Structure formats: C-alpha cells, structure tokens
Amino acid sequence: MNGLCKSSHVDLKDAWRMQETSGRGAFREFLKSEFCEENLDFWLACQEFQTSVNRHDQAKTAARIYEEFIRADSPKEVNLDFCTREIIRQNLQQPSSSCFAAAQKKIYSLMENGSFPRFVQSEHYKILIDAASEQRGLKKHRMASRIKTAGDDLKVDRQRD
Numbered sequence: 001m002n003g004l005c006k007s008s009h010v011d012l013k014d015a016w017r018m019q020e021t022s023g024r025g026a027f028r029e030f031l032k033s034e035f036c037e038e039n040l041d042f043w044l045a046c047q048e049f050q051t052s053v054n055r056h057d058q059a060k061t062a063a064r065i066y067e068e069f070i071r072a073d074s075p076k077e078v079n080l081d082f083c084t085r086e087i088i089r090q091n092l093q094q095p096s097s098s099c100f101a102a103a104q105k106k107i108y109s110l111m112e113n114g115s116f117p118r119f120v121q122s123e124h125y126k127i128l129i130d131a132a133s134e135q136r137g138l139k140k141h142r143m144a145s146r147i148k149t150a151g152d153d154l155k156v157d158r159q160r161d
Contacts, residue, residue, distance in 0.1 A: 026128040030119045038076035039107050039115065042069040046104040050097045062095035070103065078107055 024040075031037040045065050052058040069078050070088050085101050091099035119125050 021071075022131065023128060026124045027116075027119055030122055030124040031115060034115060034118070036115060038069065038078055039111050041076055042078045043104060043107055043111070045069065046100045049100065051098065057093050058097070062099060065094055065100060070108055078103070079110065080106060 028037055028040055031040055042065070044063065045068070049058070049061050049065060052061055068074055069076050070080065070085055072075070072085070080103050084106060088100060088103055
C-alpha cells in the first residue's frame with residue numbers, strides 16, 4: 001500500500017468492515033467523480049454472490065454479473081485482462097462461489113492501490129470524517145446529559161427521603 005494510505009492510518013480492509021452506509025456512500029461518490037464506481041459495484045456484487053446458497057440462483061446471478069461487469073462493452077465493464085475474462089467465461093459453465101475470485105481480487109487491488117488512497121486524501125473523506133467526529137461528539141454529549149440527569153434524579157429522591 002502506498003504512503004498516502006499509511007499516513008492516514010486507514011486501509012481498504014477497514015473500510016469494507018465499515019457497515020455504515022455513509023462510509024460506502026462517500027467512497028461511491030468519490031468513485032463516481034473518478035468515473036470508476038463500477039469497481040465498487042462489482043466487488044459488492046461478488047461478495048453477495050459468494051453467499052448465494054441456491055444453485056439455481058447462483059447460476060442466474062453469475063450470468064447477470066458477467067453481463068453487467070465482465071463482458072466486453074458491458075454497461076459497467078470493469079478493467080480486467082483478457083485471460084481473466086476468459087477464465088470467468090469458462091467458469092460460468094458450472095459456476096461456483098469462487099468463479100469471480102480472481103477478478104474480484106484484481107479489482108480490489110485496483111481500488112486498494114489506486115482509488116482508495118486518493119479517496120483518503122479527498123474532500124469526500126474529510127467530510128465523512130468530520131461528520132463521524134461530530135456524531136461521536138453528540139453521542140458523548142447525550143451520554144453526559146443522561147448521566148447528569150440520572151444523578152439529579154437521584155439527588156431529588158434522596159432529598160425526599
């Protein structure tokens with residue numbers, strides 16, 4: 001990982017663990033500004049595909065992912081080499097939960113080493129961090145207010161006794 005990302009103490013794996021829609025939303029908006037949001041869409045589609053249990057649904061989903069992201073000139077074509085595309089095309093004959101693994105790894109690497117370090121240095125990220133800090137500050141303030149209120153209630157009850 002390059003120095004930009006290390007200096008900020010944030011990496012893409014931590015970001016994927018982030019379940020808040022605001023974090024993914026901010027990253028998606030950044031990717032849109034760089035005209036590469038299809039990378040995130042593909043990665044998320046692969047994550048969902050890997051959890052498919054029903055074999056019939058898995059085949060339909062694999063075909064949809066191929067048509068949407070892998071096929072040459074597809075609507076959201078991701079940047080993959082011919083060999084990787086061909087392996088996936090062959091894997092679609094008998095799709096398994098790992099048929100997109102190599103492509104997903106390559107796209108993840110593109111985001112990890114390209115888009116994500118730029119995102120961490122962007123205004124999108126600054127806004128996200130400022131909002132998260134503000135949220136934490138509000139939570140601490142609310143908690144302090146609750147504790148103070150609970151303490152005041154306790155004093156009132158003791159004075160009545």
